Amino acid sequence: MGVAAIALLGAAYWGVRQWQGPQVPAVQVQAQPLVRTLQFSARVEANTRVGVGSTVVGRAAAVEVQEGSAVQTGQLLVLLEQDELQAALQQAQASVQQAQAQLRNVHSTSRISSQAQVAQAQASLKQAQADWARHQQLVAQGFLSQSALEEKRKSLDVAQAQLQAARAQAAASADDGAELKAAEAQVRHSEAVWQAAQAKLVQTRITAPGAGKVLRREVEPGQIVQPGTVLLELALEGPTLIVAQVDERFLDQLSEGQSATVVADAFASQRLAAKVLSIAPGVDAQRGSVEVKLTLDAPPPAFLREDMTVSVAVETGRVDPALVVPLEALHGAQVLVLQNGVATLQPVQIGLRTLEAVHIQSGLNAGDTVLLPPARVGQRVRPLLRSVP
Incomplete structure (x- = not known):
């Protein structure tokens, strides 16, 4: 073949290429799964996180756990010094015993004694009444003076007063009497003081409210503790939560x-x-975020620790199968398709979007060639196919 022929063929090939247009990126539409995910960072949190402290002022005698220790419900965590409270408890016990003895005395000895005093007073009154009657007769007969009669009158008044006092004392020691009620009230008071002393002694033993793990320890032996101060922080057993602050722009997903x-x-x-457990009803105005909580489908592995940072990918949408094109192929609600070698606008209905691709609900068919930038409308082009992301 001569040089002229080769040159002619080259010119013809170049002319065909010019007529066909430049090569542009393109994809061939195929049905495939399209999954949209939302990714963000989160932290591991226990479902129940509690601070444990003392309800009384005291000095820590012993701290029984370390950070990271596993604890069971009711397990002793911190023991406060008990000497003073034990002495107060013993004193309260003695007061209870004394009050109970006094009540028994009212029930038995006091009642018997008061009844004897009434009988004695009645006898004394009877004797005084007899003396008074006899002296009245003697005075009337002139054997005694009026002054002697007055003395017997005074003795009669005294005997009557003594009987009234004895009867009042007997009434007081009766079942509904004031003395018995006072003795019973003293017993109740001393028992209440004893129960309060017991409660304070129990409060020197700070125990775990539930099974869990010690996250933080803020107390050492010898330290003075105050009510309201957190001594230990516990993560109680329960579902492990993954908690994140997600930008409010993605709330609709x-x-x-x-x-x-x-x-x-x-x-x-x-x-x-994992699964999304809850989405907070309110938005953090300062950060423009919403709190999202997730739970793991299976028990958490040993390496997953409190406050650990994790990455989360939530599946927010899925279409399977779907006709998918790259997001860059969109021109509003249209795409460029190759028709007879020419870039032609084709209206489409758009469905699920991801950061890279979009679901075409209608307007395209499987096998169609969709052109990507820099293809332009009406331009004759040659497609350079690539895969859909």
Whole structure:
């Protein structure tokens, strides 16, 4: 073949290429799954996190746990000094015993004694009445003076007063009497003081409110503790929560029950399945975020620790199968398709979007070639196919 022929063929090839237009990126529409995920950072939190402290002022005699210790319900955590409170308890016990003895005395000895005093007073009154009657007769007969009669009158008045006093004392020691009521009230008072002393002694034993783990220890033996001060922080057993602050712009994509994947940065090869548990009803105005809580589908692995930072990917949308094109292919609600070698606008209905791709609900068919920038409307182009992301 001569040089002229080769030149002619080259010119013809170049002319065809010019007529066909430049090469532009393109994708061939195929049905495939489209999944949209929302990714954010979160922290591991226990479902119940409590601070444990003392309800009384005291000195820590012993601290029985360390940070990271596992504890059971009722387990002793901190013991306060008890000497003074034990002495107060013994004193209260003695007061109870004394009050009970006094009550028994009222029930028995006092009642018997008061009844004897009434009988004696009645006898004395009877004798005084007899003396008074006899002296009246003697005075009337002139054997005694009027002054002697007055003395017997005084003795009669005294005997009557003594009987009234004895009867009052007997009434006081009766079942509904004032003395008995006072003795019973003293017993109740001393028992209340004893119970209060017992309660204070119990409060020197600071125990775990539930099974869990010690996160933080803020007390040492010998330290003076005050009511209201947190001595230990516990994470009680319960569902492990993944808590995140998510930008409010993505609130419309989230809903309770969505599936998610959790990955700890330090253990990236271990992916943990989770679900969205709750979405806070309010938005943090300062940060423009909403609190989202997730729970793990399975018990948490040992490496997952309180306050650990994790990465979360929530599946917020899925279409399977879907006709998918790259997001960059969109021109509003249209795409460029290759028709007879020419870039032609095609209206489409758009569905689920991700950061890279979009679901075309209608307007395209499987096998259509969609052109990507820099293709322009009406331009004759040659497609350079690539895969859909």
